[in-house]
Amino acid sequence: MARWEPGARERLQAAALDLFVDQGYDETTVSQIAARAGVTDRTFFRHFSDKRESLFAGSEQLVTLFTDAVARSTAPDPLDVASEALAASTAFFPEERRPWARTRTAVVLANPALAEREQLKMVTIAQATAGALRDRGVEEPAATLLGHSTVTVFQVAFERWIRDGEDRSMGDLLQDTLSALRETLVPRT
Amino acid sequence: MARWEPGARERLQAAALDLFVDQGYDETTVSQIAARAGVTDRTFFRHFSDKRESLFAGSEQLVTLFTDAVARSTAPDPLDVASEALAASTAFFPEERRPWARTRTAVVLANPALAEREQLKMVTIAQATAGALRDRGVEEPAATLLGHSTVTVFQVAFERWIRDGEDRSMGDLLQDTLSALRETLVPRT
Numbered sequence: 001m002a003r004w005e006p007g008a009r010e011r012l013q014a015a016a017l018d019l020f021v022d023q024g025y026d027e028t029t030v031s032q033i034a035a036r037a038g039v040t041d042r043t044f045f046r047h048f049s050d051k052r053e054s055l056f057a058g059s060e061q062l063v064t065l066f067t068d069a070v071a072r073s074t075a076p077d078p079l080d081v082a083s084e085a086l087a088a089s090t091a092f093f094p095e096e097r098r099p100w101a102r103t104r105t106a107v108v109l110a111n112p113a114l115a116e117r118e119q120l121k122m123v124t125i126a127q128a129t130a131g132a133l134r135d136r137g138v139e140e141p142a143a144t145l146l147g148h149s150t151v152t153v154f155q156v157a158f159e160r161w162i163r164d165g166e167d168r169s170m171g172d173l174l175q176d177t178l179s180a181l182r183e184t185l186v187p188r189t
Numbered sequence: 190m191a192r193w194e195p196g197a198r199e200r201l202q203a204a205a206l207d208l209f210v211d212q213g214y215d216e217t218t219v220s221q222i223a224a225r226a227g228v229t230d231r232t233f234f235r236h237f238s239d240k241r242e243s244l245f246a247g248s249e250q251l252v253t254l255f256t257d258a259v260a261r262s263t264a265p266d267p268l269d270v271a272s273e274a275l276a277a278s279t280a281f282f283p284e285e286r287r288p289w290a291r292t293r294t295a296v297v298l299a300n301p302a303l304a305e306r307e308q309l310k311m312v313t314i315a316q317a318t319a320g321a322l323r324d325r326g327v328e329e330p331a332a333t334l335l336g337h338s339t340v341t342v343f344q345v346a347f348e349r350w351i352r353d354g355e356d357r358s359m360g361d362l363l364q365d366t367l368s369a370l371r372e373t374l375v376p377r378t
Contacts, residue, residue, distance in 0.1 A: 077376060078373065079373065079374060079376060116305075116309055119308070119309060119312045120305055120308060120309070123308045141345045141349065141366055141369050142369060142372075142373045144345050144348075145341060145342075145345055145366070145369060145370045145373050146373050146374075148337075148341040148344070148345075149338065149341060149370070149373070149374060152334060152337040152338060152341065153334075155337070156330045156333050156334055156337075159333075160330070177330060177334070180330050180331060180334060181334045181338070181374065182374050182375050183331075184267065184268065184331045184334050184335050184338070185268060185338065185370065185371050185374055185375060186268075186371060186374075186375045
């Protein structure tokens, strides 16, 4: 019965975000999202377990981008491995995603429970990256310090990427932010 | 009617932790905690809003230790300001607190909702420290990068402090972990 509908997932995510902005997250129902996307409720639930997941689906892929890049890297220096992981994460942030990311972040920050979920997602990435570094022989405390620092750079670069008027790419901002972190920790005195 | 009972707060925290370990967090009631501490339920609620707060009370003071130290510092270099904030946080971790901290952390990590609460507490400290740095003129992205890095160092040092067999002080571990972070991010090549 249920056929695969091409693009339904993306249409549902866009419809959900439109409704969250227009009428508020709490006030929006799954049925409204499905109707706006022109699909049935069943199709919604084939893609997402609930309306919150329409905002957070993809988190696991982002974690995997980081951990796969760490596992795959041939760089001998852990810092270079982390830098490659940051570069790999740009696959998730192409230019055409920027307007959606801006709106999504505004919705998330306006709702404390969603903002907490977002923060915990960052912790998951930090811990997974630290684990991947340990798996390739990086010792503690370096692995955990580098896992957390990778996410610190990622978060700050992302905040810059979605700022109004910002037009540098996520890749440029990640490298610039990593340099800024290093300068912050080693002041020129 | 209700008199101030000296030491009741500490007795309640110790009783709560004992019961969480002995019979499980979910299975423990406020009345059991109060009875174990030899006080009434009313006395419990004068100190804590619920049983969870017996584990997390004091978080605000920890945030304040960081932000006050940043505001008070006379160091011109933001990194030194952060280092002073880390040193100030040791007031919260005297030697006699270490056994309690070990047991408390085991209880928190065994319960996903408590572990999330603990992570969000770290985010609060990072954001508050970044805000205090901005208040004294540190620019972005340095302020946010340093706020997050301060908490990264704090978290890793704390994990080391409560490890079985560890006997270095929290102050020593904080400075050692800060050095490790700097070496990890700026390797001497």
